[in-house]
Amino acid sequence: MITLIYWFRHDLRLSDNAAFLSACSRADRLIPVFCHDPDVSIKTIWGFERMGAHRQQFLAANLDDLHTHLQSYGSALLELTGEPRQVLLDLAREYDAAAVFCEAIAAPEEEAALHALRHQGVQVIASWQSSLLDPDDLPFAEQELPDVFTQFRTVIEAAGIKPPRPLGAPESVPPLPEQMDFLAEHRRSRSVTVCAGHIEDDRSSFPYSKAEFSGGAGAANAHLQQYLARKLPHTYKLTRNGLTGTDYSTKFSPWLASGALSARSIHAALKTFEREYGANDGSYWIWFELLWRDYFRFLHLKYGQRLYAARGLSDLPVPPHDDEAFILWCKGETGEELVDAGMRELAMTGYLSNRLRQVVASYLIHDLACDWRAGAAWFESQLIDYDVYSNQGNWLYISGRGTDPRNGRRFNLQKQTRDHDADGSYRRRWLSL
Ligand SMILES: Cc1cc2nc3c(=O)[nH]c(=O)nc-3n(C[C@H](O)[C@H](O)[C@H](O)COP(=O)(O)OP(=O)(O)OC[C@H]3O[C@@H](n4cnc5c(N)ncnc54)[C@H](O)[C@@H]3O)c2cc1C
Incomplete structure (x- = not known):
């Protein structure tokens, strides 16, 4: 009987989540967990906390949505508060888990968290999955990434590099260890209360207190579909420098950042849109901006800590x-x-x-x-x-x-x-x- 832990980080979705699919295919028992790191509410040297009320609230909705989705598979999301290296170590010991699976994040603190876990003897299997393009498909080695974005884009386009197709959701999710059902529900409700008491402004260009803009894969996919159905990609290049309203740019970023939506799912939907309604400067420019997002990811693979x-x-x-x-x-x-x-x-x-x-x-x-x-x-x-x-x-x-x-x-x-x-x-x- 193999028990594994899946540690959700900035990949709060079940579809197109290669690391999660891999854990599902290898486990008899799977513990999906999210760690609320208390570090984010400690004041930085600049005098304020790292995660303010807005992101906390958006995150809480993301986690609720993920939990509900896992429940539809007979599983649940366990939310634990504490430093990941401690929380995951304790969990692995308590349930005799063989490994922790998660997405790889190439930023110094995020990498340090994995090193700390490994250092304590926990096996960690981290997979890279947050970029649109697969780093293995790039026509140059990581260290040879061009230092100018335009050169990067030109090389990618000239070589015809395409993103991998997005993966589907898992057919099934292995059950939690039997003794854990109660714990999952109990600890989850405890941490969500941390996020109460925010205020939101109805002038917002991303009104996340409305159902259409709330956290989670459900709202993210509905937003993507309505954005395409209204043919907004065709006018994106003309409107993208706007300042006010919900439509001047795609507004994909909050869901991309939490991982509720993957860049590859957006790209695949955009390609279907272009086949049906035609491509133009506007639809191309969304790809262009998503390449900027990738470029900053790949810069981290090249320069790491030096960027900090x-x-x-x-x-x-x-x-x-x-x-x-x-x-x-x-x-x-x-x-x-x-x-x-x-x-x-x-x-x-x-x-x-x-x-x-x-x-x-x-x-x-x-x-x-x-x-x-x-x-x-x-x-x-x-x-x-x-x-x-x-x-x-x-x-x-x-x-x-x-x-x-x-x-x-x-x-x-x-x-x-x-x-x-x-x-x-x-x-x-x-x-x-
Ligand atoms: C100082 C500064 C800090 C920023 N910090 C963040 C951040 O923490 N998180 C974040 O997602 N974006 C950040 N951006 C980039 C950009 O401002 C946002 O991605 C964009 O405004 C999000 O709105 P949208 O989804 O409607 O973007 P759209 O204009 O619709 O673009 C579509 C997608 O392309 C990507 N994209 C667009 N512009 C950029 C860019 N300049 N760099 C990287 N990706 C881009 C995003 O994923 C975005 O969702 C920052 C930009 C600046 C100048």
Whole structure:
């Protein structure tokens, strides 16, 4: 009788989850578990917790959905609070589990968690699965990844590299160990109460308190289908720099980040859409943006820990920092209306358009002369779509400490305001002018 643990990380789904399918096929008894790491509520050196109320709430809905889905297979999601290395070690010992299966995450803390587990004698089988393209299909070795995104994309497209087809959901999920049924239900309800008491703003571009935008694979797939049924890919390139509303961009990111939806499922649905309704610049540009997402993942495979140094990959001096200016930026009280409006939208809703993420990040780094890592930490705390690779990669890129050939992106605030909020409606919306 083989008992295995499946540790859900940022892959909160059952479909197109190769690591989970592999655990299902090898186990007689399977313990699906999610660890609530108390680290996320401890204050960082920047003075705030790593996971704010918005992401906690979105995560809670994701976990509920996953639990319900597992229940339909006669299983359940066990939610445990504690450091993963301790929680999983205890669980493996208590139930005599042969191994922990999980997805691989190529970021330093996430890798350290696996090392710690292995160091304690737990067998861990981690599979890479969060990118659109399979790293094994790339026409270059990991270390030869081009340092310029355009070169990466051009090589991929010229070589005709396609993502693997998404996998289906498992036919069956092995049952929990018999003595665990009660425990699964009990511990689950205990941890969910942690997430009570959030507020959400009805001006949000990602109103996650509404059923259509809530966490979980159910809402994610329904969102994808309605996005395609309304033929929004055809206008994506024209609208993607918008600031307000639910339709100007795809809004896939919160579900991609939690893993409720896989990039490969999106891609497969997009290809079906293009066969039925035709491809154009807009539908192509969604692939283009998903390639950016992959690029930041592959950069982690190439550079790892170096992406987390204050200097990043550059030989620039260690960045300066002004804590007072940083706090005003976080609160949306810098006195620059477009920046303040964006920062308030972020804090009130947990979401911000890509355009304004770029504008506020540039302002923090290049105008307020603050440390890019403080900005990245604030985004980690606030964003419901926080993704370690995309957040780190984009912040490095704007700071000029990543692989950007232009040595950083400084946005001209006046021009951005003219181009994207000429009538002032966005600023009025968030600053109550
Ligand atoms: C400073 C900064 C920090 C960011 N932090 C995150 C983060 O933590 N998590 C996150 O998912 N995205 C992050 N992004 C990227 C981007 O802003 C969001 O992915 C996008 O706004 C999400 O909305 P959407 O799904 O409607 O995007 P769309 O415009 O509809 O794009 C479709 C998908 O393509 C991918 N994508 C688009 N732009 C980028 C990009 N620049 N980098 C990587 N992937 C991209 C996303 O997966 C997105 O869901 C950051 C950007 C900046 C400038």
